Amino acid sequence: MVFFLRGGGPPQELRQSRILLGTVVEISVWEDAEGLAREAVQAAFAEMARIEALMSPHVPDSDVARLSRAAEGLEVAPETAAVLALGLDIARRxxxxxxxxxxxLKELWDLEAQNPRVPRSEELAAALEGIGPQALRLEGTRVYKAHPTLAVDLGGIAKGYAVDRAASVLEQAGIADASINAGGDLRLLGRRGERPWRIGIRHPRDAEEILTILDVSDRAVVTSGDYERFFEKDGQRYHHIFDPRTGFPSTATQSVTLVADSAMLADALATAVFVLGPRQGLEFxxxxxxxxxxxxxxxxxxxATAGMAELQR
Structure with missing residues (x-):
């Protein structure tokens, strides 16, 4: 989770929010021409809704839902193919x-259930059978599955792509200074007045404590933490970031904050580093x-990486 550390003063800041991509999306524009900003923000929300309709597993006719139902594979939109290509590249690397x-595996754990449970070992083995980057093959815009029951989830990367697309819409409308926050996936354009956008990163074990503060311009910031969706049983925390090698939530990490040029890349890298743990993750x-x-x-x-110190206040 991240916090915007705000200050007052002109020009006016316009903030609007919507429920999209299963989370609250807030767009903030630091702009004098409020009429231009309002129109641009609405267009950015519409673009994110379009990406959700294209890539959400919960939309029955989305590329992702159709691919999961397909026996072998099918043709997908060029955008979906591009997101899949980056995801498969990060998966292999x-x-x-x-x-x-x-x-x-995520369906098996069902963290949204009223009384979630720890799956049995045989259930986990069945959910892990045949998964991995080798189970998907991409040829242009056609995707092939290794077996009919393989299901795809772009949740670890599509939200970042939607944030990047919203940023592009704002830039094309002439908006130079803005932020987009989709449940912890941030894209920051320009500056917030006289200084960079100031982002507070929460402590993973204390929601009221700020771990560090980052000054960021024209980059993406994504934080993944084990405190976002979880349940506890017998003193053990079971959260939503799963280790594909075990089928259990990763235990090496409490949180990862990733800064990159795009939210899509930051989204995928944050998950990979979280699962790998600090030593292997930073080497990766x-x-x-x-x-x-x-x-x-x-x-x-x-x-932290060496360059992170340059962003910290």
Whole structure:
């Protein structure tokens, strides 16, 4: 979770929010011409709704829902193919720590249930059978599945793509300074008045404590944490970021904050680093020189890339 640290003063800041992509999306525009800003913000929301209709597993005729129902594969929209391509690339480069094929596993855990439970070992084994980046093949805009029951979930990357698309809509409308926040996936354009956008990163074990403050312009910031959706049983926390190698929630990390040039990339990298843990995760990030990360491990110790210090206040 992130907090905007706000200050007063002109020009006027316009803020609007909508429920999209299963979360609250807030767009803030730092702009004198309020009429232009309102129109641009509405267009940005409409673009995010379009991406949701295209890639949400909960929309029956979306590319993702149709692909999960398909026996072998099908043709998808070029945008969906591009998101799949990046997701599969990150999945392979992270040795499967980021995975687009965990839909059945997420259904099994069902963290939204009134009384969630820990699945039995045989249930987990069945949900993990045949998953991984090798189970999907992309040829142009046609996607092939290794077996009929494979289900796809772009939740770890499509929200970031929608945020990036909204940012593009704002830029095309002439908006230079704005922020888009989709449940912790942030894209920050320009500045907030006389200074960069100031982002407070919450402590993963204390919602009232700010772990650090980042000054960011023209980049994306994504935070993934084990405090977002979870239940506890017998003193163990079971959250929504699953390790594809075990079928259980990853235990190496409490939270990851990832800064990158796009929200889509930051979204995928944050999940991969969370699952890999601080040591392997930061080693993995060395292949992405445009990305910076701050990782809180299972013991509450903070690890960070060298470049993160330049963003911290």
């Amino acid at each position: 992270s040795d499967g720590a980021f995975d687009l094929t965990l839909a059945r 990030l060395a292949a992405f020189p445009q990305a910076e990360a701050l990782v809180v491990d299972a013991d509450g110790q903070v690890h």
